[in-house]
Amino acid sequence: MKDFYTLDDLRHWDQIAPTLNPPARLAVIGDPIAHSRSPQMHNAALKACGIEAQYIRVQVPVGHVSEAFRLFAEHGFLGVNCTIPHKFEALQSVDEVAPLAQQLGAVNTVLIKDGHLTGYNSDGPGFLRSVKESFGKEVHDLRVLIIGAGGGAGRAVAVQCAIEQCPRLVLINRTLDKLSALMAELGSLSPGTMIETAEWTDAALALQLNRTDLIVNATPIGMKPDDAPLFTRSLWQPHHLVYDMVYKASGQTTPFIAAARQIGAKTCDGLVLLLHQGAISFEHWFPGMTAPIEAMRRGLQE
Numbered sequence: 001m002k003d004f005y006t007l008d009d010l011r012h013w014d015q016i017a018p019t020l021n022p023p024a025r026l027a028v029i030g031d032p033i034a035h036s037r038s039p040q041m042h043n044a045a046l047k048a049c050g051i052e053a054q055y056i057r058v059q060v061p062v063g064h065v066s067e068a069f070r071l072f073a074e075h076g077f078l079g080v081n082c083t084i085p086h087k088f089e090a091l092q093s094v095d096e097v098a099p100l101a102q103q104l105g106a107v108n109t110v111l112i113k114d115g116h117l118t119g120y121n122s123d124g125p126g127f128l129r130s131v132k133e134s135f136g137k138e139v140h141d142l143r144v145l146i147i148g149a150g151g152g153a154g155r156a157v158a159v160q161c162a163i164e165q166c167p168r169l170v171l172i173n174r175t176l177d178k179l180s181a182l183m184a185e186l187g188s189l190s191p192g193t194m195i196e197t198a199e200w201t202d203a204a205l206a207l208q209l210n211r212t213d214l215i216v217n218a219t220p221i222g223m224k225p226d227d228a229p230l231f232t233r234s235l236w237q238p239h240h241l242v243y244d245m246v247y248k249a250s251g252q253t254t255p256f257i258a259a260a261r262q263i264g265a266k267t268c269d270g271l272v273l274l275l276h277q278g279a280i281s282f283e284h285w286f287p288g289m290t291a292p293i294e295a296m297r298r299g300l301q302e
């Protein structure tokens, strides 16, 4: 088995399939994709449930998601996960989009049944489960601030928070104008939520962080070793619940999480989100089964 396959491999799958035992029936697509930890987690789940199949990585370039989906269906795959940069293209490349995925504006899970592709989003519900596991709280009770709300993941978290009717929602983005349409949509989803945008400056953050429980990093900042900190250390407060959607392939702590822990704030990292969104994807692919969450967690840690 290779670390990852390519679209060209998928086009010549008849030559590759006989080399794989158990057969590949599930995959994650992205570009790049080599860093993804999803195979460790899903292969542990398949093994724990006695399912004779394996989960592989496939690197698919932008603009080729429909073709990749068609090839997966032809080669007997049951489902696919989509990661950066394909979640939006996937939304437009499936036959049917589940209502929540439509609302969240992205598809990260595809179920293939009799050649019909249904797109789901497990990031939003996975976010809720990971907040509950890490902080023992419901989003409904938290004042949330999202940095990177204009991206795919940030938007999904913002919409999910509005669906949960959280009391206060503050959106921050490098490109502030990207937030206008989202603001209108969130307002109609949750008229009772106080929704604001804020500038990404220390002065604006200082004001907002006094009124925030949960801080979410939905940018990729922290993935690269030379990334600057998201904001000045003196703005942290120990009561903050700090959530970083980023995870490092090495499993190392991200700088955002490390800074939060230093002042005694509670934290949740991207691996916890990966675990819970993965469990929900698994349950879409195998309806009626409960995902073996502890086997998946061990798979991720190995």
Ligand SMILES: NC(=O)c1ccc[n+]([C@@H]2O[C@H](COP(=O)([O-])OP(=O)(O)OC[C@H]3O[C@@H](n4cnc5c(N)ncnc54)[C@H](OP(=O)(O)O)[C@@H]3O)[C@@H](O)[C@H]2O)c1
Residues within 6 Å of the ligand: 084, 123, 147, 148, 149, 150, 151, 152, 153, 154, 173, 174, 175, 178, 218, 219, 220, 221, 223, 245, 246, 247, 269, 270, 271, 273, 274, 275, 277
């Ligand atoms: N753990 C998980 O399971 C999981 C699930 C989903 C996503 N994620 C992670 O979440 C992160 C975002 O994913 P995405 O799909 O939302 O990506 P995306 O659609 O490309 O959005 C990126 C967001 O980050 C901002 N951004 C990017 N580079 C920046 C920089 N140098 N300075 C300031 N802002 C910057 C963008 O701002 P502009 O709008 O100004 O461009 C945008 O808001 C990624 O690291 C991804 O791995 C993790």
